[in-house]
């Protein structure tokens with residue numbers, strides 16, 4: 001097998017992440033090249049606007065408007081897809097894999113939607129697909145699950161997988177700001193997706209959870225089969241309750257697998273985590289993931305989950321693996337065997353819940369609420385009444401004893417129908433699964 005002394009890299013999409021990859025390959029070139037034993041040639045990059053000012057110097061001849069021309073260029077060895085989205089990004093990825101190339105991607109939305117097609121194309125045409133940057137930015141969680149923890153089966157994986165949401169929740173809690181103000185800053189810092197609804201409505205976390213579930217259990221869980229809730233309903237009232245009662249609120253992905261049935265369930269929701277837990281103290285743009293394996297026990301990973309530098313670190317680690325693969329042959333990284341696991345029914349997803357309701361401040365309201373919850377087989381553990389910002393209204397915070405997802409959802413719909421309940425009830429899970 002002949003080895004390549006120069007590796008030609010094509011970067012499709014020279015935005016936040018693409019420029020980070022360019023910048024750090026250039027700035028760490030000496031160390032990287034000596035570690036890998038090759039010259040890394042940043043050969044071409046595709047952009048949407050040739051004239052746009054960038055933070056990295058790229059010669060005019062290296063730039064193109066057509067990412068597909070990079071994907072199919074015979075001189076390019078490694079194609080980095082850093083465009084985002086699922087249309088053009090899919091065309092570029094599939095075209096490069098069909099040309100037998102190695103693709104490095106940060107695109108969790110693409111992988112979640114088209115994972116089976118991408119892996120099949122890589123297998124069929126002898127190419128490879130690397131995706132470390134797609135989950136938890138700079139944390140090497142893909143490598144940890146695929147290689148470091150290969151001996152294990154995983155009954156529980158849970159974590160903070162979205163840097164933007166964690167940044168927003170942290171600053172809301174510390175500074176009393178509302179989420180749209182902080183979201184704007186998260187965008188400026190390069191943390192948020194081009195469509196920020198993906199972040200704050202929980203879909204980006206769901207895409208990442210789907211990838212982790214595939215690595216851990218070999219099964220693709222589409223987002224339609226998950227429970228997905230974002231952080232847009234969280235207000236200072238919820239954060240005050242959390243602070244006063246020894247909790248932090250985090251947007252968590254939770255992936256469970258039942259040992260006896262093999263059923264898998266993936267959910268994404270804001271969660272009250274006791275402050276004594278490590279993940280409750282993972283703040284700002286940091287992500288944190290707890291992985292419990294049947295052999296290793298619990299392992300926890302923390303690092304920056306979004307932003308130019310940590311994401312570039314993950315992309316460059318994939319480029320390094322791709323170089324090793326290209327020059328030393330197929331080291332055959334362990335792959336999950338694709339299966340079709342059944343999903344745990346909602347009746348078996350249980351937990352404790354926090355419910356905040358805006359109610360009319362009038363006699364008999366509590367009795368109606370108690371009757372609605374009891375009618376759905378949900379038993380209340382505590383009730384707290386707070387003043388509301390709305391005249392003639394009160395804010396009620398209930399916590400429940402153990403209940404199941406099906407019952408709590410029925411409770412919320414029943415409460416919404418009560419004339420004394422104003423607006424949308426806010427439901428937050430209480431993390432009793434966390435250790």
Ligand SMILES: NC(=O)C1=CN([C@@H]2O[C@H](COP(=O)(O)OP(=O)(O)OC[C@H]3O[C@@H](n4cnc5c(N)ncnc54)[C@H](O)[C@@H]3O)[C@@H](O)[C@H]2O)C=CC1
Nearest residue numbers: 013014015016017047048082083084106107190306307311
């Ligand atoms: N920003 C972050 O912290 C992280 C981003 N990611 C993922 O990395 C990917 C890239 O994200 P960012 O760099 O943040 O996005 P971005 O929006 O800053 O960059 C994307 C680039 O692709 C270019 N592009 C879009 N359409 C194009 C077209 N038709 N032809 C050529 N170029 C085109 C855009 O001009 C832009 O410069 C996305 O999949 C994102 O989900 C993953 C982890 C972290």
Ligand SMILES: N[C@@H](CC=O)C(=O)O
Nearest residue numbers: 162163164192193306
């Ligand atoms: N928008 C994402 C970027 C990284 O995946 C996030 O905030 O985590």
Ligand code: NA
Nearest residue numbers: 132135137139
């Ligand atoms: Na990662």
